[in-house]
Structures are given as C-alpha cells and as structure tokens.
Amino acid sequence: MATSAQRPEPHFNAFAVSCPSRRLLDTIGDKWVSLLIVGLGLHGPLRYSELSSLIAGVSQKMLTQSLRRMERDGLVTRTVTPSIPVRVDYELTPLGQSLLEVMCRLKEWAEVHMPQVEAARATYDAATH
Amino acid sequence: MATSAQRPEPHFNAFAVSCPSRRLLDTIGDKWVSLLIVGLGLHGPLRYSELSSLIAGVSQKMLTQSLRRMERDGLVTRTVTPSIPVRVDYELTPLGQSLLEVMCRLKEWAEVHMPQVEAARATYDAATH
C-alpha cells in the first residue's frame, strides 16, 4: 500500500525513452489525434462542429482534449471569432502539415503491407495456439 | 464479466477506421511494440531474456504480449530451440524490417521537429490557460 504514491519513475534505461521518437509516438499513437491531422490536412480549416461531424465517432470530450494537445504541440492553430455565436476554427500549422506527410508515409506502408499482416494473422490464428 | 463479450464495435463511419492505416497505428502506436521493432532491428536476433534486459522497463507480461502480437502480425519469427533450458530467439522478418524503415522515418521527423513541439508546449504552458 501507499506504494503508488511513490511514482518512482523507474530507471528506464531503454534507448528510446528519452528519444524524441518515443514522444512522437505518444502523439500520433493517439487514436483521434491522427485522425484529426488527416482530416484537417485533407479538408483544410474546420470548425469545431465540422470536426465533430467529420470524425463522427468522437465525443466532445475527446475532441476537445485531442485538439488541445495538438494546439499545445503547435500542430494546429485555434482561431476564435467573437461573433454572437462564437466561432472557432482549427487549422493545421506548417509543423502539422509536415507531420501529415509523415503520416501519409505510414499510410502508404499500411496499404502495401497490411494484407501481409492480415494473412499472417489468419495463419497464426489457424494454428490454434 | 460477460459484458466485455459484447464488443459493440460502434458505427465509426470515420474515413480512416476501415483504412489499413488505422490498424497500423494500433500496432506501432503500442509502446513496447515500437521499441521491440527498433531493438530487434538494431541488434539482430535476440533471446527473450536479452530483450527483457534491453528494454528493461517492460514486464514479462507486456513483453510476451507484445511479442505475441508481433509474431501474429508476421513482424517477428519465434524460434524455439528445445535444449535443456529452452531457448527462444526472436528475429525481425522482412516485413518487420520494412516497417523498421518506416519507423526510422518517424524518428527522423521527430529528431528534426520535436524541438519545435517542445517550444510550442513551453509557450502554451506559459500562457497559463
């Protein structure tokens, strides 16, 4: 008991923990963040409600949370127009766009190799481990 | 109990759910899987215990679980040598190596752009939202 209060931050001496690539994975590994990057990249600036309907499966909480993280990381800009119904637009920054390109690389790999992965899974599952 | 059997799989009509890139993220977004790919890619074939000490922060459960997923996905091969103390070697498959290259792309992006991300975070946090 009380051990959880320690938060010892174990001695991860693994090569990649302090590496920036590790942190990047924390970002793009996020389900909604990756979708938002692609969505904003393909459709340009979008309003909060537009994103909400575009992604469709996301809750307000997750949408806001993800956008916040992306804004904090400098991936998107948040523009508030103080009209009567407040209007908020989100747009990919140049940094975000460069990340979009990398994401597309991933997408390309996936499109080419995922069939092999699927096949491997089928074979593995059929082996009834 | 039993509730997990539902697996509702909500009507994600988002563009990327049925897309292979989405599934790829499920794989490489995994903390340990990505580390294992890099580790095996750089050090060649490794034994279970060697991986355990290389990653260091991982528990046996996570290590086994991650290796299982990777084996299932055809990213690594699992070779069992039935010697007296059983010996198990894990090696990256060609498929896994091709993924390693993509991961390196990510790494390169991270090394170049993460400073900007860090700076953006500092600025954002300083704004005391």
Add this chain to the structure above:
DNA sequence: CTGGATCCCAACTGATACTG
C-alpha cells in the same frame, strides 16, 4: 529459462448534463 495465468490498481474513454 521461458512465458502463461491471475489479481489488482491506475488511467483512459466515453455518455450525459451543464455553462458561457
């Protein structure tokens, strides 16, 4: 030595309700 099985806690996710 490998790694499967179990228990347990913490974190994340998501639906709903509410506010400016």
Add this chain to the structure above:
DNA sequence: CAGTATCAGTTGGGATCCAG
C-alpha cells in the same frame, strides 16, 4: 456553438505465482 464537469465502464499495465 463551443467547451467544461462529472460519473461509470473498460482497458492497459505491472507484480506475483505457477507450469512446462
């Protein structure tokens, strides 16, 4: 319309024990 707060369900991850 945009966003916050709360609460409940689910999952992930780690320590330990045990089996082959």
